Amino acid sequence: MMARPYIALGRAAVRSQLLRRSTAVFSQPVRGLSLRSSSKAHMAPPMTTISRHVRAFSSSLPYARPSGTVDEELHAKLEQEIAVEVDLGEHDEMPESLKEFLENSQFKLNDKPGMEEVELVRRFGDETIRVIFSIADLNAVDEKLDDPSLYEQEDISGSPEEIEASQKRASGTESRSAVAPEEDEQEYDEASEPAYPARLNITIEKSASGALQVEAIAQDGMIIVENVHYHPSVELATAQTAEADWERRGRYVGPPFGNLDEDLQVLLERYLDERGINAALSLFVPDYIDFKEQKEYVSWLKNVKSFVQA
16 A cells, blocks of 8 residues: 555645646725715705605515625635645546555445545455444544644753753764664654544444444554444444434444453454454555545535635
């Protein structure tokens, strides 16, 4: 599998460069008429008599649709953003690494345009295995990257020698002097590659025996199991109703995975690996989330643009 591209910050940097080269011209805001009339308009002519006027109302008056003053500017900005995303081209065609996984694995991809969740389905003997993940995990990572606390400078205190050594470690000068340039560049590339957790909802169904529901995380090429739940029926495990959700919440579904005997943990992980819940799947899911999120974003831009110009 190919390494994942730089998802959030890398794409933003490329977009920023393309935006600087853009020559899109926005329309200037239209100045509205002044609400304050001229002084002469306030000077009413002298009146000797007061006459009462009756205002006539008519239901046949045509309705004039209000025209916003920002519509054209917003429309132009949306067109500019769409052009930038098209230049990036990350949503046009599925990357070869994703195609390779789908061709070599036995999972079938169910991806409905406009929906956040994606489903992978396969058969294993008399079992039906479903893996569900969502592009909302990538949006959650973007929100964490916007947290100002991540970029706060660490408070450094101590002797001048300790402060100088700490600054060297932060700048990486010590590691550069000890590591060859090729190795240093490789370490930088690996460090810059984002590794975000993608949650997996895995269901292994047997029509006559119920279902196992596994909560796991795909990250750094690993499947990290958090919980393994047992449900006596497939309907209880998969039904998306308030009643089924309430019943699932009230059932004892087993201890956290980390509290199990270590040998039992290893055997359950091997059990999942035989069914395709493995490192290849862990690499596929984050890459597909990135691909789908980009495709859905471009579609969203086009839909908003069509609505604004309608």
